[in-house]
Amino acid sequence: MKKISLLCFLGLAMMSCKKNHDQTEPVENNIDYHQTAQTKFAQVDNVKFAYRTLGEKPGIPLVLVASLGSSMDDWDPAVTNGLAQQSKVILFDIEGVGSSTGKTADNIADMAKGAVKFIKAMGYEKVNLMGFSMGSFISQQIILTEPGLVNKLILTGTGPKGAVGLSNLPNLLAASAGLSAEESFLKFAFTSSDNSIAAGKAAWARTLKRTVDRDAPLSPEAGGAELKAVLGWAQPAPGALDELKKVSQPVLIAQGEEDIPLPVVNARNLAKSLPNAKLIVYSDAGHASFFQYHEEFVIAANAFLKN
Template identity: 25%
Template sequence: MKWVVGILVVVAAGLTLAGCALTAKDIPYPVLEAKYGGPASHYMDLPGELRIHYRDQGRADGPAVVLVHGFAASLHTWEPWVTRLAPDYRVISLDLPGHGLTRAPEGYVAAQATNVAVVDELTRRLKADRFVIVGNSMGGGVSWAYALAHPERLNGLVLVDAAGWPREDKGNEKPPVVFKLLGNPAGRALLRNINPRPLATRGLKSAYVDETVVTPAVVDRYVELALAPGHRAILTSGRDGPQRRVDRSVFATIKTPTLVMHGEADTVIDVAAGRGLASAIPGAKLITYPGVGHVPMEQVPDRSVADLKAFLSSLPPT
């Protein structure tokens, strides 16, 4: 029955998109770099033919904070926080493979473990020996996985509407149709070829909750970066790669000081997931935001960064 339902979802989505331009050509990297790069952008070649786009901003001798974005997003989602943190902190942000301006070879399969390895290699080469890692959504999953793999390198862990909490009850989650398509092989094949704009517009409005934040420029950024060569294939490859199975006991082993932040109106990952993470990670602090959706750092940057700074200032000096 689940298989039949999955096929019906794919068919329905295909019919919905029938009136739209179903295909879109890739946009060359030089064009995207000219529009979405800039003086703060740098690139680093890593093993596996990866060319990572990153930014290393703020106070060079300040405590390091590493920012990891969510699925289909990019380091640009952190800019409201970067401008507010820069006077006091060294702020490193990056585009994961398949996202933003980062290049990956043909056939690259995204996975949590490979994203952890990218973060580890990049920060080591940048000589950020110890840092606070902050992750939103999928990037939150990468961040807590990093805390499990490399606790000796972390001063703190911040999970912003993070993915990965195992539970049967999905609460008030009403994820965009793109996530339903990603759960089915036929849906993933469809997503590799279609124009992402119709799905992106609807999905972003659902995730942000406040539709006024979803400006044409924001939609253009998500859509155009998704059209970077190879990105659609990588974005749809995650379900094909190895899946890590976790339960509550896994989070209980995290010893890094942790802050959990979550929008109470998040329809992508219900606030119950944030509460679960905070209850499972020893000593974790939970802050929720009424009326806020999946990206508090963009929706309520002043309030959320103030909470982040309070957490950072509470950490013991290294």
């Protein structure tokens, strides 16, 4: 269990490990969908995928694919609520995580297959995808194997197959030994500056705000499978960037300039390889740059999805 707690920093899922239970207006002035959305289930074969729908906006829905160790509760409500002002936002748990049943896959390719099954079970023929960290790996795999399903793609805290620095993950996990959940969150998802730490503490508080109908903590089995999948993505992949050159859909990439687990060079490499990509690099920001700069990110993401 200690190992699973350590791996949670990359997925920004310490909250679950800790507890059982054109321009957009600032999120604080808008509807709080995140706290009130009911958990529902989509049956796919013998798996029940847990999901929540934020808002009922018409048009192509936005499906969010979470990071290592994360459930639906671990998204920053300032981001999800902001996105839900313009799009119908779908949060879901991959197999074996949170409130979803089944066995968690130990590789990104099978995780992507599961996510596709969920999307199709919801009746969607076309979606916008937004992936964070491990979720960005899953989203890249989906757009390569099921290109007709994806309209637009948003990648955050991301890197291609064989991402520079990602193989150092075990050492980063070891470095978090002895830290509290919140301390790990701040250390690995934000920078050491006063501004970044303050933003991290605010984001931490927002993610803990929902107290009713929260997802279950990550199990040791699911955590081990996810970690194996991420380390598999980290293995050298000489042709990965060339493979991305065939992606024709618009892609928005948001990355922190001081991202520790996935250094910013990875986002730059992605932006150079994807033919129709836009890159935003947030200064004095780490792995969770879009939590820290949530207002700016929501404005950029909504404009990207609308145009």
